[in-house]
Amino acid sequence: MCIWSYIGNSLDSSSDSRVQANIEAILRMLEPRNVHELKSLQGKLAYLGRFISNLTGRCQPFSRMMKKDIPFEWDEACDKSFKSIKSYLMKPPVLVALVLSRPLILYVAAQERSVGILLAQKNDERKENVLYYLSRTMTPNELKYSPFKKLCLALIFAIQKLKHYFQSHSIHLVSKANPLKYVMKKPVLSDRLGRWYLQLQQFEITYTLQKAVKGQVLIDFLADHLILAEWELSEDLPDEDLVIEVTLP
Structure with a gap:
């Protein structure tokens, strides 16, 4: 079946052909037997990144084998992730074309x-359609961030990667905690937070508290980004060292 019917009309025909070829190649693949075959798999997945929710999280079991001097060992966690990715690609989400006049x-x-991003837009029926998925692993230094600061990192990552969307649209940021408040209202900014502050000032971003999970798009996104249960949420402005975080409803 042509993957075009799944991913909508956001691609031209040549891009669609490459997407379909990569999906079909992954679905035909056997489990990697060495680092070379694993790199081939990851290259194909990287091309499909915007279509796959939490790609970074799904690929985490593979990451350790890409490090120097780490022996290749395809274990149960790798096998589970590989099968999960294949299952996901059997029924990829619908990504639609952008409507310029809508936020x-x-x-x-x-x-x-890791951090994850979902960019969406409401259609004529007021249902949310997916435009883009993004995810990435954190650096060793970023792993030390407080959970709230990691949420800010996710927002800055979105701005850096999707800047052209932010420049031409108003953005409604939805989450269970407000990263804008963390950066914009802090009395003393570190060098990093100061840089984030300057980036955020460039765009029209409004925050809405996520009080309830509505719609399959958000349900699926949260399911792909499960948060540790012991991370608690607070709407108070935290100190940089205070550990708070988004939790599932």
Whole structure:
């Protein structure tokens, strides 16, 4: 079946052909037997990144084998992730074309080792359609951030990667905690927070507290970005060292 029917009309025909080829190649693949085959898999997945929710999290079991002097060992966690990715690609989400006159909705999530982004837009029926997925692992230094600061990192990551969307649209940021408040209202900014502050000032971003999970798009996104249960939420402005975080409803 042509993958075009799944991913909507956001791609031209040549891009669609490459997407379909990568999906079909992954679905035909056997489990990697060495680092070379694993790199081939990850290259194909990287091309499909905007279509896959929490790609970074899904690929985490593979990451350790890409490090120097680490022996290749395809274990149960790798096998589970590989099968999960294949299952996901059997029924990929519908990504639709952008409507220029409408605002965009941005969901951000921070896990222990990665951040995830979902960019969406409401259609004529007021249902949210997915435009873009993004995710990445944190650097060793970023792993030391407080959970709230990791949420800010996710927002800055979205701005840096999707800047052209932010420049031409108003953005409704939705989450269970307010990263804008953390950066914009802090009395004393570190060098990093100061840089984040300057980036945030460039765009029209409004924050809405996520009080309830509505719609399959958000349900699926949160399911792909599960948060540790012991991380608690507070709407008070935290100190940089205070550990708070988004939790699932």
